[in-house]
Amino acid sequence: MKFISYNNTSFKKTTYYKRLPENEREVFDILSSVFHFKVNNYVLEHLIDWETVPNDPIYKLIFPRKEMLQPTDYKTLLLLHQSGLDEKTLFQFVQKVKKKMYPEVKHAETSIPKVNGVRIRGMYSNFETIVSLFPDPMAKTCHSYCSYCFRWIMFNNKEAQQNSSYTDPNEPVEYLRAHPEITDVLFTGADPLVLKAKTLQKYIDPVLDIESVKVIRISSKSLAWWPFRFTTDKDADELLKLFKYIQSRGKHLNFCAHFTHVRELENDVVKEAIQRIRDTGTVIRCQGPIVEGINDTPKDWSALWNTQIALGMVPYYMFIEADHNSESCFRIPLAKALQIFQEAQKKTTGLARTVRGPVFMNDLHRTLLDGIVTVNDQRYFALKSLQAPPNMVGEGTIKLIPYSETTKDAGDLIALFSKEQEARSTTVDIL
Template sequence: MKFISYNNNSFKKTEYYTRLPEKEREVFDILSSVFHFKVNTYVLEHLINWDAIPNDPIYKLIFPRKEMLPITDYKALQLLYQSGLEEKTLMPFIQKVKKKMYPEVKHCETSIPKVDGVRVRGMYSNFGTIVSLFPDPMAKTCHSYCSYCFRWIMFNNKEAQQNSSYKDPQEPVAFLKEHPEISDVLFTGADPLVLKAKTLREYIDPILEIDSVKVIRISSKSLAWWPFRFTTDQDADELLALFKYIQSRGKHLNLCAHFTHPVELENEAVKQAIQRIRATGTVIRCQGPLVEGINDTPEDWSTLWNKQITLGMVPYYMFIEADHNSESCFRIPLAKALQIFQEAQKKTTGLARTVRGPVFMNDLHRTLLDGVVTINNERFFVLKSLQAPPNTFGEGTIKLIPYSDTTKNAGNLIELFSESPSAIDQLV
């Protein structure tokens, strides 16, 4: 299958745009001026059920919806578009709306790698034993864009890309050699696997020379959005050879595959791609977010995990939104998220108990929503810090926050998991 991608302008020239209901075309025209949009032929032809628009889950996953904006901003944009003004006249207001939607990205000073007191660009030491690497080509794009992705501000933003990525493949080496406690390196982006295999190897090769690095991780949604990357792309065989080469150097290779909905695993193309990857010895661990209106039932997740197990993959994380995104329409109430996770596990093979969840994915502490307890006739959510930034406190500790059926936000997880006494300490 030939890879053809469409942005907000070129998509309007396709037959699929004309198949959208009139109201959906208006929503697309308005919101694609604020949020970046990208879709490819495989997603359009094989993943979206066009007879189920606008309720199809993959359609919701790709196409922006009006709930992503505050209602006042959406209505204002709607009136401006209906007035017939040219887009260049609308642009100042569009930019103002877009800026309001920028995600709030927290940083911990100890998580920013430095060599001789100078920050190393394109590196982030999320936790004590792992660093995330952002080589410049990997930070630029994906095969398609997820509507809920908080990294959308990076796309088509050269300044942001330059400030948060690196070009020289040797850039991370000095820091990694100074920190032998770091065993895992995660290549992420946007999506590393949009790159040619030759370019990908240029950035991975220097890391393979570092004895203390035992694990290479590659985070990608390519299996869901473009499985032909591993089967019929011109350098698909070269990419799989690279996977074997990494392991021949004594490293464990983990592909962190991003799946959101079971339909992403139903096509024969993705099944073939998974088989080819597994044949190299690469372990595929699966993660994805719990998203309102897209995969917010226990059946969605039990089906997803069972399919992953059947195809030889490892369910890894169910993520929930912390507080980066202003688009709160994606968030699930914490109580509902916990109920979905627990009910889904009951319907899933025991082999899927490898999955951790629900886990907050967008704060510095990797935090597990572990359950609900009642103390002195009061109910609390139980939060456990699974991992914390380097040289900080809190990892492995448990905190309580007041229970509510409607709350969608656990608050500032960095402050919560500080050295101060926990809610448990104060109550017992």
């Protein structure tokens, strides 16, 4: 299958756009002027059930929702569109709306690697033993864009990409050699596997020479959005040879696959792609967020985990959105997320107990929503810090916050687990 990509303009020329209900075309026209949109022919032809649009889960996963904007902003944009204004005239208001939507992604000072006091761009030491690397080509794009992705501000933004990525493959080497406690290197982006195999190897090779680095991680949505990357793409075989080569250098290779719905695993081509990756000796661990209206039932997650196990993959994380986006249409109440996770595990093979969740993503502390406890007749959510940034306290500790059936927000998780918070906290601590 030849890869064909569509953006907000070219998609309007397809038969799929014409098949959308009239109100959905209106929503698409308005929101695609604010949010970046990208989809490919595989997703359109094989993953979306067009008879059930707009309720189809993959459609919701790709196409922006009306609820992503504040009602007043959406209404204003609708009136502006209906008035017939061109895109240039709309640009100023659209930019104001975008600014409201910018996610707030926090980084601890200790998470920003420096050499001789100078920051290394495109490198983040989120936790004590792992760094995330953002080589410039990997930060540019994906095979398709997820509607809930908080990294949307990077797409088509050269300034943002340059400020948060690097171009010299040897850029991380000095820092990694100076910090032998770092054993894991994560290549992420956007998506590393939009790159050709030769380009990908150019950035991975220098890291392989560092003895203290034991694990290479590659985080990608490509198995779901474009499985032909591993089967019939021109350099598919070359990419799989690279996977074998990494392991021949004495490194463990972890392919961190992003799956949100079981339908992404039901096509023969994705099954073939998974098998080809596994035949290289690569371990595939699966993660994804729980998203309102897409996979927010126990049935969704038990089906996803059981299928992953059947295909030889390892369920790894169920993420829950932290409060980084000003909208909240993707998040569900914490109590519901916990209930879904617990019920789904009951209906899933015991081999899927490897999965951790619900876990807050995109915060400095990787925090597990571990359960509900009662203390002095009061109910609390139990939150456990699974990992913390270098030189920050709190890892392994448990904090309790007041229980609520409706809250979607755990508050400031960074402050909750900080040393200062320990001294003045009114929450209940369990040590």
